[in-house]
Amino acid sequence: DAGVIQSPRHEVTEMGQEVTLRCKPISGHNSLFWYRQTMMRGLELLIYFNNNVPIDDSGMPEDRFSAKMPNASFSTLKIQPSEPRDSAVYFCASRATGGNSPLHFGNGTRLTVT
Amino acid sequence: AQSVTQLDSQVPVFEEAPVELRCNYSSSVSVYLFWYVQYPNQGLQLLLKYLSGSTLVKGINGFEAEFNKSQTSFHLRKPSVHISDTAEYFCAVQEGDSNYQLIWGAGTKLIIKP
Numbered sequence: 001d002a003g004v005i006q007s008p009r010h011e012v013t014e015m016g017q018e019v020t021l022r023c024k025p026i027s028g029h030n031s032l033f034w035y036r037q038t039m040m041r042g043l044e045l046l047i048y049f050n051n052n053v054p055i056d057d058s059g060m061p062e063d064r065f066s067a068k069m070p071n072a073s074f075s076t077l078k079i080q081p082s083e084p085r086d087s088a089v090y091f092c093a094s095r096a097t098g099g100n101s102p103l104h105f106g107n108g109t110r111l112t113v114t
Numbered sequence: 115a116q117s118v119t120q121l122d123s124q125v126p127v128f129e130e131a132p133v134e135l136r137c138n139y140s141s142s143v144s145v146y147l148f149w150y151v152q153y154p155n156q157g158l159q160l161l162l163k164y165l166s167g168s169t170l171v172k173g174i175n176g177f178e179a180e181f182n183k184s185q186t187s188f189h190l191r192k193p194s195v196h197i198s199d200t201a202e203y204f205c206a207v208q209e210g211d212s213n214y215q216l217i218w219g220a221g222t223k224l225i226i227k228p
Contacts, residue, residue, distance in 0.1 A: 043218045091157055100146045100165050100211060105157030
């Protein structure tokens with residue numbers, strides 16, 4: 001099992017540019033989460049998918065952020081246009097069926113917006 | 115859970131000494147409890163979990179935690195730490211099977227002094 005795979009590991013971009021973060025969950029997991037981690041706010045849930053359907057996007061900061069899950073093995077988080085305050089580590093996590101199954105995290109994408 | 119409190123942002127401890135990382139939560143319903151560990155530049159990984167049954171839970175790397183319902187606590191302990199335990203530790207709470215949300219503590223950085 002390769003675990004949750006995120007790409008890229010690091011992204012440096014200029015303000016105003018579009019950024020796309022990618023995630024491949026663990027095969028067979030039907031829940032997918034996008035988190036953002038910063039020193040100031042800790043771990044924040046951005047969006048939650050269940051069976052490829054967005055269930056809760058209340059954590060998405062604003063309309064500049066969007067997420068898709070076109071199939072069970074791929075998800076993207078897009079920021080357009082990016083701003084310096086979006087600089088953070090973005091994590092994707094997946095979970096198997098079963099309400100108390102633990103989350104499995106990817107190694108994250110460190111985004112720096114200059 | 116309405117909140118999860120990790121009172122110590124940092125815990126320095128000498129190598130081979132015991133350590134306890136504290137976690138308290140507030141909730142009026144049954145909960146599932148988790149400890150995750152984050153090594154530098156990595157995602158979070160599950161250390162241990164309490165779902166039901168015995169209140170003393172053993173995890174990976176020699177860690178254990180005890181669920182205390184009356185005190186709403188789930189403190190993490192290790193009898194003898196190693197330099198490789200240097201990491202940030204997160205306590206998380208989920209309220210029941212149907213609630214996908216994890217409420218996260220702010221994290222505790224464990225600093226091992228040689």
